[in-house]
Structure formats: C-alpha cells, structure tokens
Amino acid sequence: MIAIVAAIFCGAYILGLLLTGIPGNLAGIPLAAIGLLLLAVPVAFSIRRIWRTAPKPEVWLAAGLIGVAAMLYFQIRLPQPGATDICHAIWIEPAVDPASPAKTNPVETSPVQASPVQVSPAVTEKVAQNKCQPTIPIGDTPVEVTGKVASPPRLTRSNRLQFELAATQVSGIADPKHLHQPPYPVTGKAYVTIPRSSGEQLYPGLTVRMTGSLYQPPPATNPGGFDFEKYLARQGIFAGFNGKTLAYPSREKPAPPLFWAIRQRIQQIQAIGLPQPEAALVSAMVMGKDAVDVPYEIQDQFKQTGLAHALAASGTQVSMLIGVILAFTQRLPGKARFGLGTAALVLYLGLTGLEPSVLRAGIMGFVALLALIADRKTKPVGILLLTATLLLIINPLWIWFLGFQLSFLATLGLLVTVPILTKWLDWMPSAVVPLFAVPIAAYLWTLPLMLSVFGIVSPYSILVNVVVSPLITVISIGGMVSAAAALLYPAVGSLLASLLYYPTHLLIKIAEMGSQLPGNTFAVGTISAVQVVLLYGMISVIWRWQRLHKYWWLAGLLSVGLVAIPIGYRAANLSQITVLATDQEPVLVVQDGGKVGLIHSGSAEDVQFSVLPFLRQQGINHLDWAIAPNLKTPTVESWQQIAAAAPIRIFYSSLEQSATNSGSPAYQSLLADIKTTSGVAIPLSAQQNIQQGTVTLRWIQSESLEALQLQIGEQIWLMFSQLPDWKHQAILTNTLPPAAVIGWSGKALSFKLLEHLNPELAVAFKPSSNSQTTAWLKQHQIKFHSTAEKGAIQWTAQQGFTGLRSLEDR
Helix, strand or coil, X not given: CHHHHHXXXXXXXXXXXXXXXXXXXXXXXEHHHHHHHHHHHHHHHHHHHCCCCCCCHHHHHHHHHHHHHHHHHHHHHCCCCCCCEHHHHCCCCCCCCCCCCCCCCCCCCCHHHHCCECCCHHHHHHHCCCCCCCCXXXXXXXEEEEEEECCCCEECCCCEEEEEEEEEEEEEECCCCCCECCCEECECEEEEEEEHHHCCCCCCCXXXXXXXXXXXXXXXXXXXXXXXXXXXXXXCEEEEEEEEEEECCCCCCCCCCHHHHHHHHHHHHHHHHCCCCHHHHHHHHHHCCCCCCCCHHHHHHHHHCCCHHHHCCCHHHHHHHHHHHHHHCCCXXXXXXXXXXXXXXXXXXXXXXXXXXXXXXXXHHHHHHHHHHHCCCCCHHHHHHHHHHHHHHHCHHHHHEHHHHHHHHHHHHHHHHHHHHHHHCCCCCCCCXXXXXXXXXXXXXXXXXXXXXXXXXXXXXXXXXXXXXXHHHHHHHHHHHHHHHHHHCHHHHHHHHHCCHHHHHHHHHHXXXXXXXXXXXXXXXXCCHHHHHHHHHHHHHHHHCHHHHHHHHHHHHHHHHHHHHHHHHHHHHCEEEEEECCXXXXXXXXXXXXXXXXXXXXXXXXXXXXXXXHHHHCCCCCECEEEECCCCHHHHHHHHHHHHHCCECEEXXXXXXXXXXXXXXXXXXXXXXXXXXXXXXXXXXXXXXEEECCEEEEEEECCCCEEEEEEECCEEEEEEEECCCHHHCHHHHHCCCCCCEEEECCCCCCHHHHHHHCCCEEEECCCCCCHHXXXXXXXXXXXXXXXXHHCCEEEECCCEEEECCCXXXX
C-alpha cells in the first residue's frame, strides 16, 4: 500500500505541473487548481466503488493538495528578470509616432532549434509578462559588455559562435571614436553570438569584454515558427547580444572546467583517427550533440529519417555504458563493480552536460547498480515515476521541455510495450525481435507528442531504425571504448576511433539516402492537447488490460481516425488566407476547400524558417498552385526547397522573368523538379485572370506598378510589390478596383489612392516609415497591421481577421 500511495502522490505532482498548461485564473487562483481540488473531493469518496482496495479518502485529498502545490511551485520557479538584469539596457523605441520603424533584431539561428521547448498556453501568457524596461540609461547606441562565459561555445547555422554570458557590466559607446559612457553594473545572462574567428579560444569561466548591440529576443512571428523569446526566457535569459569584437580584460586566464577539458581531449583524439563528419558523429553518439558541433546537414538528415535520438545522449548510451562496465568487471566483488559503475555514470553525466534525459538515465542506472549489489529485483515503471518526480522537484520547468517529455515517454514505451511486442513477434528469431520491438515501442509512445509539436511523421522511421540499430550499437560502444582510451593512451584512442570509420560512414549514407526518399516526411498537421490525451489514453488502455491486447488493431484504427478525421474535415471546409511575416518579400498561403496555393518571392531563409514550418503545421504536403511574381536567381533556389517539400501541380512565374531565367541551371532544375511530380510551369502574363477553385487571381503590371489582385468570394485583396512615388499614385485610381485588404511595403501612400481603395485592413510588410499614412488610416478607422512588428495575419470566412498577436487600430 505504501508503494501505491507514493505512486499516487508522484502522479499528482506531475499532473499538477501538466495542468499549468491550462490558461486562466479566478481571483488570482489558476482555474486548473480549482478544478483539481473540486475533482479530488468526489474521487476521494467514490473511488472505492470502482477500486475496492483503493487508499483512504484522505490520501486522495492530499494528492489534490499536492497537485495544487505543484502548480504554485511552478509559478514561483518561473524565471523573472532582476532589477539590474542586462535586459534593462536594451533600447526600446518610444511609442510616440505610430509609424516609427521597429528595431531589427540581429538574431542568429539558435543551434537548439532542433529540440525546442514546448511552451504551454498558460506558460506563454505568464512568460509574456516578463517585459524588460530600459531603466539602464544607455540609449540607442552600441554597447560594450563585460562578463563571464557561462556555457561552451557552439556553432550556429550561420557559422557564428554562440554562448551564454553571465554579464557583470555594460556601458554605451557614445560615438564612432569609441568614447565610452560610464559603466553600469548588471546581472543576468545574455544569449551571445560573435564571429567565429573572434572566439576560437573561448571556454566556460573566461572573462571577456565585447562590443556590439543588445536586442530583445523576438517571439514567434508565424504559426509553427520558433519562439526564441519564450525559449530563452525559460532559461532565465531575456537579452540577446550581437557581438562584433571580443577581448580579454585580463592576461591571466583561469583553468578550463575539468569536464570541458576532458570533452575537448576526447574530440581531438577521435578527430585524429577519423575524418569529418565521421569524427563529430562518433563523438556526438558518445557525449550527445549538445556537447559536440555536428554539421547541421547531418543533423537535418538524421531528423528527417527518425534517427535524431542517435545524436542525443540518452538511456541507450547509459545502458550500454553500464553493460560494458559490468561485463569487464565480472570477476570483481560487488562493491567494486558498484563503485566503478557509479564513477563511470558520474563521469558520463559530466561529459554530456547534465541534460534532463541523461539525468533520468543516470538515476535509473544508479538504482539498477544498487539493485545488483543488493541482489533485489526492481519495478522499472515505479523507478521511472520516482525519477521523473525527483527531477521535476529539482526543476519543475522541465515538464515543458520536449527532450524531457520524449525521454520519459520513450523509456515508458520500452518498459511496458517491448514485452508485449516480443510475445507477438515470437515467430521471429530471438536475436532479431529486439531490432523491431524497440523502435516500434518508442515510436508508438512518442508519436502523439511529436504530432502535437511538429505535425509530421517519418514513414520510414521504424524501418531505418531496424536497419541501423546494429550500427548504432557498434559505434556507441566503440566510441565509448575509444573515449576511455583517449584519456589514458591517446594513440590507442585514435587507433580505436579509426576502426569506426566504415560503420559511421555507412550510417551517414543511410541517413542521407533516407532523407532523399520520396515522402520521407509527411505533414499531418499539429494536433490539439485533447487529441494527445485521447491517444495516450488508448495506448494506456491496451497496455494495462491484457484482455484488450488482441484488439490493438481496433485501437490503431481509432487512433488514425482521431487524427485524420478532424484534420481532413478542417482542410476540406477551410477558407483561409495567411500573410506570413518574412524578412524580405511578402508570402501568402491560400487554403480554399482543400486546395492550397502559395504566393512567394522571398529568400531561402524565408522558406526555411517561415514557409515550410507553416506548411508542416497546417498538414500541407502539396501545392495545387503557386505564383512567383519576381522569379530572380535567389528566389529560384528558394522555390527548389519548396518543390522538394511540397510538390507543385501548377507553377506560375512572370513571363518576362521566365524568359530571362530560361538559361539558368537552377531554373531548369526547378522546372525538372516540378515535372517530375507531374506538375506544369505556366508563364504569368499581365492582366491574366487565373481561376483556382473559388479564388480568382490577377497579375497587374505596368511601368512602375506590380501588384497581385486576389478575390475570394466578394472580397478583393491587392498586394503591391512595386508602387510609383506617392505623387504619381493618384492616377492608379483609374485602373485599380476598391479592395477590402491592401498590402504594401509601408512607404507613403497617396490619400486619393487610399480613398479610392477604401480598405478595411492595411498590411505593411515592412516597418512603416511614413507617419502621415498611418495617421490617415487611424483617422479613417482602418485597421493597420505590420507583419514586421506584429507577426503573421490570417483571414478566415468564419472569424475574419486574426493576428498572431492582436490587430492594432491606429
């Protein structure tokens, strides 16, 4: 009974943390807390009608209180900027002129975008209140920041170095002669990026002085986009710093941290015996990709084929490590084996950087060693529950870390589902069964969560994992042995690493080929929290009751229907236009009764970070039509990325630019990609009407005017790519129709043209720089939305206009 009560209390604590995802409060008390208390009372006094041997009512009432306490504890542990946090030195443009330009944040792509933090709605609302105010009077000038390097430097996708800085001092640089303002003492951490050449010798603990500019980390600007602000806020970071120069104030440098030095030595020795990227991959499979700079191309290929777990330090590596230690110490006494195993675990945890998933594996590994010494059996599921509770007491914020969630779900799947699958697959050779049972179990238990976060599935994931499982085992164990030898005999460590070349190279090639298979990723669309709970409920029911095992196929069909039917119904009945926030040209996605169209003339960066994430979130795997109004060479490359991810059936590009690009190899490759998927390319002529479902499009072009007219139902949109000077815009009233929505660069618009167009909404694709235009819009009660400042905006037939952040009447 004690074990049952402990499990109830642990489950109540975890449930309380999960309920922080429900937004809203009443009189300052979270609605979820009120609901949990109200639920605990009837459960306490009625549970024995269903479960005769259930604990006493006071146990259930105490569990309800534990859940409420977990919610309050979570709120207390949410990071908040201190009074002297460096974020208070960020200059914020005063909101005096409604048309004043927004500051552009020079954010580098974070290397952690591959494993984002899953932020719940309630947490989003809470963290959003953590706004820093410019109370440190530096002003809108470059700054000099001094502080200590707080994390190992990592390479970003743009080949810059990134690290966390524990700031101690900041001062403004008043003029080009680098005259400094008085320094201000500060606290808190900043997310820093600097040129790679400036920080080759960096390591944690060094004091550095840098010049550059502070910025506020930007939030997500598009549906499905990465929320950089929330990600950093969860780590207690509220400021970003774009560094230009770096210097060391002191000639005497402290010794590097022990584990960092060991990690560097292992990487260097293994790099002697192996070329790149094989060396980086071996080191990552031993110590995790967070400790090693694995090329992003390799990381992307592993993600697309469902092999991302191979690059993460996890329970698999810990199990192998303990297995190797126990195998080599069979003749030693139990206490010696326990001591060596514990020492190896501590060393491994230090090398991997104490990630939640590794801590989970380390604790469970330590318990397994204890059980071995005591010669007692353990209950793995109970240990997993206790481990999760202990880690969440240490840091309750981990409950919303995707890596933490996936680690525990995958482990739970292995513990409870592998035995069932092993029985079902008993017709296979016993040595082959684990190759299938392990990836299937992990896939089943992590799939609902992956769908809720990413909205995509990897159809070849299980098959690829079955094929590469022996390779992963060989490389992981061989890499560990090589790492141990590197610390004792570098030459031997390098030699052992060289023996891993062929299996590592083969693994890379399999991931590369898998990522190039047609349909290697299938966009389903993100699912709701309710769907996630129902899916895990069905999985749990099949697992818990043995009599229901034979009905697994029925649960599978119900699960597919639970995901496919709502998504299919929504897509078939959806009438929606989305204007994405991009750095350059505007991007429109039109969804009309199952047909999807894309209007795009932007860069490859816009496609990678805005267009493709949105298509995945919406479950879009093909484009019925696409329009490229300005098909220049950089745009051709971005369209190649789009065509590879979502085949295009009809591709329109301007007649003049199609002729100009006809000899371009990139353009010919794009046309070949379109034809390969049974698509066609059609020149886009001026004044040509294009009918796609209920949507009518028309390309308008003259000497100084380029615009796309889009009509859905009775509503007309005009998206201007090019406009004449405002003095010559009045003549356009003779050729342009009134429009409900206009989109333009944000520059000055003629009042006569605005009166003629008479829009309901004006969308600026770039920060508006003309106060007279925005003042006119405000005076005439026309809604104004800047995608650069407020993010994407959507229109649906049912709800009208909605923004990622609220629309603003100016």
